[in-house]
Amino acid sequence: MKSKGKVYLVGAGPGDPGLITVKGRECIETADVVIYDYLASPALLKYAAPTAELIYVGKKGGDHTLPQDGINALIVEKAGGGRIVTRLKGGDPFIFGRGGEEAEVLAAAGIPFEIVPGVTSAIAAPAYAGIPLTHRDFTSTLAFITGHEDPTKADTGIHWASLAKGIGTLVFFMGVKNLPHITRNLMDNGMAPDTPVGLVRWGTTTRQESVFGTLENIVERVRAAGLKAPSIIVVGKVVTLRDTLKWFENRPLLGKRIVVTRAREQASDLVKRLTDMGADCLECPTIRVAPPEDWRPLDAAIENLAAYDWIVFTSVNGVKFFFRRLFETGHDVRALHRLQTACIGPVTAETLMGFGLKTDILPENYRAESVVDAFRGQSVAGRRILLPRAKEARPVLPVELTRMGATVDEVTTYQTVQVRDNAEMLVGELADGAIDMITFTSSSTVQNFKALLPEGEPLERLLNGVTVASIGPITSDTARELGFTVDVTAESYTIPGLCDAILAHYQRL
Template identity: 40%
Template sequence: MAGGKVYLVGAGPGNEGLLTVRGAECIRQADVIFYDRLVNPLLLEQAPIEAERIYCGKLPQKHILRQEVIQKMMVEKSREGKRVVRLKGGDPGVFGRVGEEAAVMEENDIEYEIVPGITSGIAAPLYAGVPVTHRDYSGSFAAITAHTKKETGEPDLDWEPLAKSIDTVAFYMGVKNLPFITKRLIEAGKPKDTAVMVVEWGTYSKQRTVKGTLADINDIVQKHAIENPSITLVGNVVKAGPVSTWFEELPLFGRYIWHVRTTAGAGRWSSEWKSQGAEVYEGPVWEETLPELTHLQKDLPYDEIVFETASDVEAFMAQLKNWRLDLRQVNCLLTAATRRAEEKWKDYGILPGFRSKEQWKYTEGVHFIGSEAWIEEIGHQGSSDIGHVLESAASSDHTLERLLVDDSINTVIFPCRKAVTTAVEKINALYNGDAAQWWSQKTVVCIGERTKEQAEKYGIHVDMAAGASEQAVTASIQKCFSPIL
């Protein structure tokens, strides 16, 4: 075997929580990721910042990269000694062309691994409350691709055994050919009153579900403008499911949240929002460096040192270590300006104090350690050091661009004034400065009145100002939305 290694990974049906443990491991170790339209862009956030992301997705009637080109690029990247992940929606072995890709790796003497995923033909019905088998309704199950290489794209199947011998049939990507499918099943002997369910974007927060029978499902799908990607489940097992689905009744179902980040590290609230049915993009991702504290004097002749973030505390401790000093030799007051800084000091066994910005402005003998923007905002004329420098990672912009192309985001949460400026700059850059319409279509929640004022300065309509807690923000999001049908 030569060069690197290729991982053919099933990304699952869509919901990022349904990625396998092994799949997540492969993404976190990747040098290059090839992914398509049916892969949730949020999964890319698990990859290393420096990993190359290549979109090779296929839109309806439009192929971005041909399969042969994708395979050639995978071989080339692996021969450069890179760990290549081919991320495919669902399970790569179920209509995912993994057999072709594995054969190409064999032909080129490239080491590879196949990582199974959860297939949408099973997951999407479950997220709509319907199992594919049931003791009372279904003892057999078949997965069928609803389009073929034929010029018409219509599936070329032996319809009679499919209609008479299989209790439950899942058709993948079957909306376009649904009239043909229902017609052929009825002609082959399937009763017209056989239950049918179509699940669009199954397991995503934008999932939609419609039910009917072989006789009327085409009209129902047209009425609700259901499109691919969809799973069409044919069989009376559909009757085993509830009238409404457990997933679509979650309190934050239908909400795709952009929680604008201004600090490095993971947020604390997104997991709860996800458990309530929302999808959450936390970005941009920030790369952080800790510069040397060049203005901090070794004898620490200060009455007080104020720290903006946990990173600034770390920068200070690193400086003490360089000077071969420890906290026992620090005789000034240590003050935290944020909860993160406070928690970091507690990790060192220190209980820091808090002071308002107005008090800092007029206090002598204070040294500030924080970001450049924060120090400028305080407006203190005394000494200071930039304790941390943040730059947004280009990889996070890639994810945001994909979400904007898919028009996924419907809710924006600003945790602070800096978040407002950050988001406005990102959206203006991607929309060439013409982003007013984009903002007008979003629900905006600000944490605190000052954050709200900052958003309104940019002409952004703010739907709600919330308190600085997960519960307060969640309640505000729920108040802003009418039920999504």
């Protein structure tokens, strides 16, 4: 007889994936099956094991992928088969999350379960909008209320008179559609028409937007702003602190949708920096970094390291793939003990330092021409230089070093491979005008991005209103050659430099 599995009812938090609890993340990592909701951040799914089954059961605005009874049955079925199930629910599972109902079903079926609380949107969304729900100068009482109650039913489960006169701060879930009903009931039961009200949509995410007013005018203001679900409604004097305490919506790139084309394994730094400034990043890697088709040339160079005077690294990938192969072939860093080193860029130098080697040359500008200039102060005539780098790299460096009298062995250490996984989604977003900016971090990202676009579709039409940002002049030149209009070029050819250039661009607007 197959043993029963176990279910973790996990609160995924309010939208910001950074607000998942440590235990919640562990439950995602160890699950055989993850059953997730509409309001659970998709970014959390990256923590799931590659073998995990991911099942979406989202519900929004009456559009139910699966009704609640079906969700209950699905959880029981998966766990009943002996699997570990993580039921990932937006916010907290026991605060208007129907987690209690799911737990009752599991208890009746005799399936073990645990409850993992989450950060509820009722607290987090107002906090991200600068609204403390309690404050000693305003109120010490707080109530959470469903805003989804049917206004046409004969008997209400909400005691409006008590809410209107006895509670300092009211927080309504899922109440945008019923906002006229909510405000009318509060005023009819004695709450002052000038009581402050705030609505926060997509709280804690880069799509967050807020509308403020009073009980008597908030319905019209929300209608004028076009604010829709999912939104949290806050009623009470604490809302007036918003102007003093708002912090999240002050971020300079809030609401900007920016495409990151960098390889997924390298995109995290760029995504984090842009997200920290408020941008909504759409990861659409156009390349994947892969090993060379044939390791033999690099293996031969590694076996012959004693014959070289210099080794030059032109990228972080070059460093990582070189040392990976060095170790795989049975060597260690002592094999480079007599070589001098040069790096393009501080991040490459930092990566090299991670393997215990300090670079001897670090040019002021992070491009091949600057390395050549730096070598002009060295005696390289008759010296042998090993250049482990990408298959598609520019020829400037080996050509110029050879002209200076050096013998240069250029060895393919890695290659970039085109990725088309998100092509359809990307083109759709561009066609819908949902993209504000596209970032390019290398010539290969430009080339492969262009290859993703439909043939015959004019770039001007597809990229109408889209800003193009490049990490440096070489990448910008490639983009222009392929028909792109480049609006932003970083002066410092690094990820921080690119982010600074993007920020400066939007601050000028």
